[in-house]
Amino acid sequence: MGGMRRLCAAAAQAMSASGAAVTVMAEDGERGAMVATDLTSERLEELQFVLGEGPGADAFASRRPVLVPDLAGETMARWPVYTPAAGDLGLRAVFAFPLQVGAARLGVFEVFRVRSGQLSSGELRHALIFAEVALTTLLDGQANAPLGAPADGLVGAVEHRAELFQAQGMVMVQLGISLAEALARMRAHAYAENLQLGAVAAEIVARRLRFDPDQRSPQAGQGEAGRQT
Amino acid sequence: MTTVSAERLAKIFVEVADTLVDEFDLIEFLHLLTDRTAGLVQASAVGMLLADQRGNLEFIAGSDENVKLLELFQIQNQQGPCLDAFRTGRPVINADLRTAGARWPRFAPHATAAGFRSVHAFPLRLRSEVIGALNLFGAGVGAFDEADVQIVQAVADVATIGLLQERTIHRSELLTEQLQGALNSRIVIEQAKGAIAQAHGVSVDEAFARMRGYARRAHRRLSEVAHAVVTDVGSIPELSAEPPQPPG
Numbered sequence: 001m002g003g004m005r006r007l008c009a010a011a012a013q014a015m016s017a018s019g020a021a022v023t024v025m026a027e028d029g030e031r032g033a034m035v036a037t038d039l040t041s042e043r044l045e046e047l048q049f050v051l052g053e054g055p056g057a058d059a060f061a062s063r064r065p066v067l068v069p070d071l072a073g074e075t076m077a078r079w080p081v082y083t084p085a086a087g088d089l090g091l092r093a094v095f096a097f098p099l100q101v102g103a104a105r106l107g108v109f110e111v112f113r114v115r116s117g118q119l120s121s122g123e124l125r126h127a128l129i130f131a132e133v134a135l136t137t138l139l140d141g142q143a144n145a146p147l148g149a150p151a152d153g154l155v156g157a158v159e160h161r162a163e164l165f166q167a168q169g170m171v172m173v174q175l176g177i178s179l180a181e182a183l184a185r186m187r188a189h190a191y192a193e194n195l196q197l198g199a200v201a202a203e204i205v206a207r208r209l210r211f212d213p214d215q216r217s218p219q220a221g222q223g224e225a226g227r228q229t
Numbered sequence: 230m231t232t233v234s235a236e237r238l239a240k241i242f243v244e245v246a247d248t249l250v251d252e253f254d255l256i257e258f259l260h261l262l263t264d265r266t267a268g269l270v271q272a273s274a275v276g277m278l279l280a281d282q283r284g285n286l287e288f289i290a291g292s293d294e295n296v297k298l299l300e301l302f303q304i305q306n307q308q309g310p311c312l313d314a315f316r317t318g319r320p321v322i323n324a325d326l327r328t329a330g331a332r333w334p335r336f337a338p339h340a341t342a343a344g345f346r347s348v349h350a351f352p353l354r355l356r357s358e359v360i361g362a363l364n365l366f367g368a369g370v371g372a373f374d375e376a377d378v379q380i381v382q383a384v385a386d387v388a389t390i391g392l393l394q395e396r397t398i399h400r401s402e403l404l405t406e407q408l409q410g411a412l413n414s415r416i417v418i419e420q421a422k423g424a425i426a427q428a429h430g431v432s433v434d435e436a437f438a439r440m441r442g443y444a445r446r447a448h449r450r451l452s453e454v455a456h457a458v459v460t461d462v463g464s465i466p467e468l469s470a471e472p473p474q475p476p477g
Contacts, residue, residue, distance in 0.1 A: 064410030067402035097409075102416030103459040124405060125283050159306070162288065162299045162419045166433050169423025173462055179420060205423070205433065 004035045004137055011111060011130040012037050015123045018090075018114045021045045022099070022134050024107040025060055027178075032107070040089055041112055047085055054082040056108045059096035063105070066096045070116040092116040097131040099138060102165055104179035106138045139184045159198055167204035174212045185211060233269055233380050241265045245387060254450045255411045256418070258391045259290035263363070266384050267292040270377060272365040273345060276302050277388060278311050279353070279361035281412055282405060286311060286361065289415050295434045297343045301336070302364065309336035310350035311362035318359045321350040322378055323371030340366065347371030351385040353392075355404065360389065414452045421455035428462045429469050439468050 008020040019041030024032035031049050036042040048054025055066040068074060071092055074083055086094070093113040099106045109131045119127065171182035186204070189211075190197045203209035244265070248258050263275040276291035276298065288294075288302040305311040310321040310333075326346055329337040340348060347367040352359045363385040373381070392407050418437075425436035443465060444454045457464050 062410070063413055064406050067405060069402060098413075100413060102413060102420045103456060104420075118401065121282070128281075128283055128409075160300065160303055161416075162303065165416050165419035166423035166426065169420040169425075169459060170427040171423075172420075172459070173424050173427035179459060205426075 004134065005037070007130065007134055007137065008035060008037045008041075011109075011127070014126045014130070015095075015111055015119065016113070017111045019044075019112045020130075021110050021112075022107060022138075023049075023056065023110075024138060025105065027105060029057075029060065041110075044086055044089055044091060044094075044112055045110065047089070048079075048082055051079075051081045051085070053079045054086070055079075055094050055096040056110045059098045059110075060105065060108045063098055063100060065098070067119065068094050068096075069118040072116065090114050095119060095127060097127060099131060099135040101135065101168070101183060102179065104168075104183065106135060106180055109134050139180060140187065160202065163205050164198060164201040167201035170204055171211050174210055233377065237269060238380065241269065242387075245391075249391065254452055255391065255407065256290055256414050256452050257450055259388060259411075260292075260451070262384055262388050262391070263290050264292045266363070266365065266381065269384075270365065270373070270381060271367075272349075273368045274298055274366045276364045277353075277361060278302055278305065278315075278364065279408060279412060280315060280359070282408060286315060287412055287415065289361070289411060294437060296432075301340055301343060301366075304336050304339060305364070307335065308333045310348050311364050314350035314352045314362045315359050318352050318354060320352065320378060320382060321348070322373050324348050325370065344368060349373060349381070351382050353385050353389045355389050355393070360392070360404065360408065363388065414455075417452065417459060418455045421458035424458050424462045425468055436468075439471070443467050 004022055008022060012018070012020040019037045021034060021036035021041045021044070023034045023045055026032060034042070034045055036045055045056070048057055055068055059066040071083060071087060071094060076083060091112055091114065093116050095111045095113075097109045099109055109127075111127060167186065168179055168182045171177075171186060172179050175182065175185070177185070186200050187197060189195075190200045193200075200209065204211075244261065245258075248261060259277050263277055266272065267275040272292075274291065274293050276294075277289050278286040279289045281287050286302075286306050288299060291298065291302070301309075302311070310324055314321050324332075324347065326337050326341045326348060329348075343366075345366040346369055349365040349367075349371060351363040351365075353361040353363065363381065365381065392411070393403060418440075421440060422433045422436045425431065425440060426433045429436070429439075431439070440454055440458065441451060443449075444451045447454075447467075454465065458468070462468075
């Protein structure tokens, strides 16, 4: 998780924030590993999981960002316990982004500020990019991707995005695995075969490439994808 | 060309208003708008693209969404009428695809090959910002007059209102939250298409037709059905067979 900590630090710096954190979460909302830039961010992140409420929890549950430029201006009804407790830790603004691709959710990325104020459009763009890189890192970690796998963003370079997600759904069913794992397998295959991710997706949707272990090449690992003629 | 019937227009606005006060699903709402726009001005296909705030235009809803059409929308990330409308904030009206090869060297031949002759694009405007575009394709020569342009632009403006339809309309953060949420919901629909295509051995277009047909018959939201599909593709057995033909 050292890479993730550096990522959080870079994000905090790019967004003039006091800190940032990534929490890994299971689909059912159960919390996994957490990485934060500093002790206060860590405590803020702990806080909402202890309390069961807060912007990060909401971002994960609602599958969309939760942007709070002025925490003190929030109605108490939103997070009655979190808001004063986070305020006591000096928090004035918090921006939470779910780490997700469609229905696949892996965690949440949060940026903390000790002064209130909106994100500029440039900062917002940065945040979305950092969230995508964090998601990619988690995905590849899950798939035990080889070191040095391309960090070219998750889908950034793929032109036919719809096809990529369709292929993801197909691989999920072929292998009986999660959507997140399906995407990780596709990325690993693209890397191992030195192909663009978009090209791999196109082959899958055209049914020229499938990942079923019982179809071909039963050996484990990323070489298991079989080509059909 | 059309001189839209006032009765028809009124009906659509009533329908839209109903959707806005009802329990709200953005994708459903935008789909309704594109579908009704196609009927209103006799367009062959209508689609909507939203900007993802990193500058990419993403397909969000359409009157139709076969593979060819999706590709036409996706190309417009690089060039095409939607990108022009998005960048300039002004509509592109009655563009003739047969003579648009110089303007859009990649988009124009693709659109022509898909059977279209004319194209229009309207910006989705929010104050000084443009957040996406509404795209209309016609099989014949485009002949929108000023009245048509105003009506379709009004539909585009209604789409923007839908995006911001929560109470805290003044909060600029809301746009980001809604946009990102909507774009992600769209991805779930694509993932579900793939899951159905694989599980039932059909094309992704057929997978979508089944999913939409089922959602309509069961009075369930498309996004909700898509979520159910990717959670467990076997949970909706109705998707394994072709939908029954509607009577008549």
